[in-house]
Amino acid sequence: xxxxxxxxxxxxxxxxxxxxxxxxxxxxxxxxxxxxxxxxxxxxxxxxxxxxxxxxxxxxxxxxxxxxxxxxxxxxxxxxxxxxxxxxxxxxxxxxxxxxxxxxxxxxxxxxxxxxxxxxxxxxxxxxxxxxxxxxxxxxxxxxxxxxxxxxxxxxxxxxxxxxxxxxxxxxxxxxxxxxxxxxxxxxxxxxxxxxx
Amino acid sequence: xxxxxxxxxxxxxxxxxxxxxxxxxxxxxxxxxxxxxxxxxxxxxxxxxxxxxxxxxxxxxxxxxxxxxxxxxxxxxxxxxxxxxxxxxxxxxxxxxxxxxxxxxxxxxxxxxxxxxxxxxxxxxxxxxxxxxxxxxxxxxxxxxxxxxxxxxxxxxxxxxxxxxxxxxxxxxxxxxxxxxxxxxxxxxxxxxxxxx
DNA sequence: AGGATATTCCTAGAGGTCCTAGGAAAACGG
DNA sequence: CCGTTTTCCTAGGACCTCTAGGAATATCCT
Numbered sequence: 001x002x003x004x005x006x007x008x009x010x011x012x013x014x015x016x017x018x019x020x021x022x023x024x025x026x027x028x029x030x031x032x033x034x035x036x037x038x039x040x041x042x043x044x045x046x047x048x049x050x051x052x053x054x055x056x057x058x059x060x061x062x063x064x065x066x067x068x069x070x071x072x073x074x075x076x077x078x079x080x081x082x083x084x085x086x087x088x089x090x091x092x093x094x095x096x097x098x099x100x101x102x103x104x105x106x107x108x109x110x111x112x113x114x115x116x117x118x119x120x121x122x123x124x125x126x127x128x129x130x131x132x133x134x135x136x137x138x139x140x141x142x143x144x145x146x147x148x149x150x151x152x153x154x155x156x157x158x159x160x161x162x163x164x165x166x167x168x169x170x171x172x173x174x175x176x177x178x179x180x181x182x183x184x185x186x187x188x189x190x191x192x193x194x195x196x197x
Numbered sequence: 198x199x200x201x202x203x204x205x206x207x208x209x210x211x212x213x214x215x216x217x218x219x220x221x222x223x224x225x226x227x228x229x230x231x232x233x234x235x236x237x238x239x240x241x242x243x244x245x246x247x248x249x250x251x252x253x254x255x256x257x258x259x260x261x262x263x264x265x266x267x268x269x270x271x272x273x274x275x276x277x278x279x280x281x282x283x284x285x286x287x288x289x290x291x292x293x294x295x296x297x298x299x300x301x302x303x304x305x306x307x308x309x310x311x312x313x314x315x316x317x318x319x320x321x322x323x324x325x326x327x328x329x330x331x332x333x334x335x336x337x338x339x340x341x342x343x344x345x346x347x348x349x350x351x352x353x354x355x356x357x358x359x360x361x362x363x364x365x366x367x368x369x370x371x372x373x374x375x376x377x378x379x380x381x382x383x384x385x386x387x388x389x390x391x392x393x394x
Numbered sequence: 395a396g397g398a399t400a401t402t403c404c405t406a407g408a409g410g411t412c413c414t415a416g417g418a419a420a421a422c423g424g
Numbered sequence: 425c426c427g428t429t430t431t432c433c434t435a436g437g438a439c440c441t442c443t444a445g446g447a448a449t450a451t452c453c454t
Contacts (some may be wrong), residue, residue: 003402003449023303025222030440042403050441060329106220106358140445142365143373149360151344154351161303163346168339176340176388177226177347184381191373200431227411238413239432247412289422 004038008046011036012056019057019098024105027054027098048110054102055109059117061099065092066123073126078133079182085130086152086178093156100156134185144188151181205243208233209253215296216254221302224251224295244286245307251299252306256314258296262289263320270323275330276379282327283349283375290353298352331382341385348378 014035018027029050033040047053065088070087073081093100114120127145136144155170155177157163164170211232215224226247230237244250262285269285270278290297311317324342333341352371355359361367 006402028440029442039404040440041405044442045402052204089257104354106357139365139369140373143370143377146355146367146370147348147374147377148360150351150355151348152351153355154347155343157301157354158343158347158350161301164343168336170343172336173340173343176337176386179386180340180344180381183384183386184377187380187384189373189376189380203431225411226413234454236409238434241413242431 003059004036006036006038006042006046008056011046011053012060015053016057016060016096016099016102017023019102020096022097024054024057024098024101027057029053051108052110054105054111057099058102058105058109059113061096062100062120062123063117064096064116065089065103066120066126070094070122070126073130079178081133082182082185083178085126085128086148086174086181089152090156090174093160097160100160104153104157104187131185134188136185136188140188143183143191147184148181151177201233201234202237203243205253208243208250209257210241213254213257213293213296213299214300215318217293218295220253221251221295221298224254226250229305230233248305249307251302253310254296255299255302255306256310258293259317259320260297260314261293262286262300263317263323265289266323267319270327276375278327278330279379279382280375282323283345283371283378286349287353287371290357294357297357301350301354328382331385333382333385337385337388340388341382344366344381345378348374 009034014032015027018031018035022031029043032053033043036043038097043053047056068091069085069088072084076084110141124145127148128141131141131144131148134144155174159170164173207228211229212224215228216231219228224247226237226240229250230240233240240250244253265288266282266285269281273281321342324345325338328338328341328345331341352367352374356367361370
């Protein structure tokens with residue numbers, strides 16, 4: 001058998017494909033090796049092990065998702081940007097459920113890899129940029145970013161887990177939620193004032 | 198060796214403990230058997246297999262969480278109820294991270310078990326009840342419920358995954374988020390009107 | 395070019411997991 | 425008290441992760 005031309009990247013991509021097809025928690029060295037036409041032991045030259053592979057898939061997903069959002073929001077502002085941002089997020093989760101699930105993982109990822117990945121950093125910049133139009137200042141800005149991320153993430157996660165009964169289509173709720181979030185950002189309770197009684 | 202007195206319930210509870218200690222995805226038949234002082238094969242009398250056990254843990258968690266929320270919100274209304282509801286949700290996730298993670302699982306749960314579990318049904322009633330004070334009507338009510346669940350779930354999930362950098366404490370953001378959601382519910386964009394341009 | 399070196403992929407195997415099949419001992423019911 | 429049911433066991437197959445060390449292939453250097 002000659003060489004197949006394995007690479008950490010190729011292994012990661014195949015792993016991501018497996019994740020999307022059968023679920024992130026069912027990604028296995030054996031399956032990835034099988035798809036690459038290689039014995040499982042051969043993968044350990046390129047990837048430290050299963051945990052490492054999972055971490056790499058998570059980083060890949062974070063990068064891809066960020067790129068999708070960046071492309072969708074470029075040149076937009078205000079509600080336009082908000083909607084584009086949110087839809088790109090959700091579409092990524094739909095298109096790549098396994099990869100998206102990988103991003104939820106509380107796994108210890110190799111710090112060296114994280115440093116190389118541009119995704120997370122850029123995602124923060126994108127989100128803050130999108131909110132600029134709403135005129136929020138710190139610490140409200142951070143709070144608003146976290147609320148948006150929570151809502152988007154929670155929605156697509158619940159949606160994927162079948163958490164929304166069939167009564168009303170998730171799409172309709174989603175559109176409504178974006179309207180609501182837009183209003184929320186415009187009326188954000190400034191941290192200057194106290195609570196209204 | 199005499200009998201130990203195994204039961205589907207005991208197996209489930211020990212499984213839940215394992216989940217909270219080492220993570221839901223690391224729950225294994227072997228580990229549960231070990232803790233019960235029993236061979237792993239013995240568990241199959243009480244539980245169909247690993248998937249079944251995971252499903253049972255998920256249902257247990259759903260029930261417990263619902264009970265916690267019910268106790269916290271009883272006799273409250275309006276923002277008071279909202280805050281109590283949300284805090285009970287988050288506290289359950291903090292106290293039982295593994296069990297909480299179980300509730301995210303898109304696992305096929307035995308329908309017979311689901312029918313017996315009161316949790317999900319009651320959770321829906323509770324949430325709708327909590328929102329009564331805001332005067333929403335269908336389909337806004339459903340949309341609002343979904344947005345709240347998404348935000349709560351997304352927040353605690355991101356928090357657990359270390360998604361919030363240390364700059365600002367999650368607790369502060371959480372309190373702010375509840376203020377914001379309260380305002381959001383009061384200004385909910387009714388489905389009667391069209392979008393404002 | 396050709397030999398030394400480094401890298402890739404292999405075989406072999408240990409140890410862990412899930413799960414089934416069938417047996418022995420304990421609890422239960424008449 | 426004896427037959428039946430239930431519980432837990434041993435045994436073992438199939439699969440998974442990961443390590444160790446070997447053979448084949450690419451690469452580098454003079």
